Amino acid sequence: MRKHNGTQLYGIRRLAATLRMGLSKELSPLSVKQKLAMNYVSKESKLTKIGNKIFSNTFTPFFPSLAYERFLRGVVAITSGKPYPVVTNFAVTPQCPCNCWHCSFSDRSKKDILTLDRIKKAISEVQDLGVSVIGFTGGEPLLRDDLEEIIASVDKRSMPIMFTTGYKLTRERVKRLKDAGLEIPVISLDHYKAEIHDNGRRTKGIYDYALNAIRLFQDEGFYVAVSFVPDKRLVSNRTEIFKVIDFFKDLGINDMRLTSPILSGKLTTKPEEKLTPENVETIFEIQKKCTKTKGYPGVFAYDFFESERFYGCGAGFNYMFIDSQGNVCPCDFTMLSFGNIHEKSIREIWEETSSNFCKPGCSCYANLSNDFIYAKKSNEWPLKKQATTEILKECPSYDKQKLPEFYKRMGFPDRKAS
DSSP, rough: OOEEEEEEEHHHHHHHHHHHHHHGGGTTTSHHHHHHHHHHHTSSSSSSETTEEEEETTTOOOOSSSSHHHHHHHHHHHHTOOOOEEEEEEEEEEEOOOOOOOSSTTSSOOOOOHHHHHHHHHHHHHHTTTOOOEEEESSSSGGOOTTHHHHHHOTTTTEEEEOOOOOOOHHHHHHHHHEEEEOEEEEEEOOHHHHHHHHHHOOOOOOHHHHHHHHHHHHOOOOOOEEEOOOOHHHOOOHHHHHHHHHHHHHHHEEEEOOOSSGGGGTOOOOSSSSHHHHHHHHHHHHHHHSSTSSEEEEHHHHHHHHHTTTBBBBBTTTEHHHHTTEEEESSSSOOOOOOOTTTHHHHHHHHHHHHHOOOOSOHHHHHHHHHHHTTOOOOSSSSSHHHHHHHHHSSSOOOOOHHHHHHTOOGGGGOOO
């Protein structure tokens, strides 16, 4: 068993940290009722202290930091009815050593066209829009020799994180990534058995690369997360999936993004891969168990937080994705776009996107819109503006009659989205 970095805060220590975090001037406009609503969701995340930094999950900047203050500003904005890009992910390359069974990027062009200068300009643009968390994904971002320079271009207004398979990672490179300012590495890992992980990622030896990356990042004192994508068969086998969670605990993982199969990319034509309601309840159980039990990693389960019971889906409302061709999309999995950064400013594209995604949805929009998007039979993904507009008419991104629980409690002005 490997001890995880940092100290998980429980009891009085958690209460004290929560009170400190809640004293931000950004929260001063909120009523007591709204602050209680904030606690309604924040209590579902662990707090882990590493040095003088307190981490809660991979979607929230560490406290204290300028990025954390900006994150709170964004949360206040979106709960008052104003779309705000709190989180933005960049796919810095489409190249990847893996060929994962669930890959959402498989339909997109494999041409590398985002130059270092263009990415740096885009990072500056999204930071000016208010983004407080910037994720670097792919493909495999480690395949870019200039990744450290990309990460270093993120100033203190945002927290940089990286999604990786761990492919050919070395101790020297981990040190360079740390020096560049990387805060959270998220390593893909789907099982405790090497052959199962390798088979799912269609790459022999990728399990060993993942474990090596976890150890290297832990040795450098990082808050280390895994990206866990269980298939329906694994979720249906309760004994087995809880063994995987215990394995993550034994590895000393700080955090886990639990992403259920989403109908995008390779799964576009495979609705049978979608989890059943019973499967989703198992995911909820994992979320609750890990959050309440010392030693287990914190969990951000999409099925849990994107449900009507919590945040819902923020695609295009508080989240933005820019792919390796420069297309600006509502999220990594939704194959729609209102423009490309080579043709229009990100601000202009975001304003058009968020005017259509002007209210949080009550479930994953990628899954909701999948059949409509696939029916377009496009040869080029994501769909361009005209087709995107047509899809949104056929399949709105939100329900005018419903709101996720968090937004109800915050007093979201429903009239603005009607």
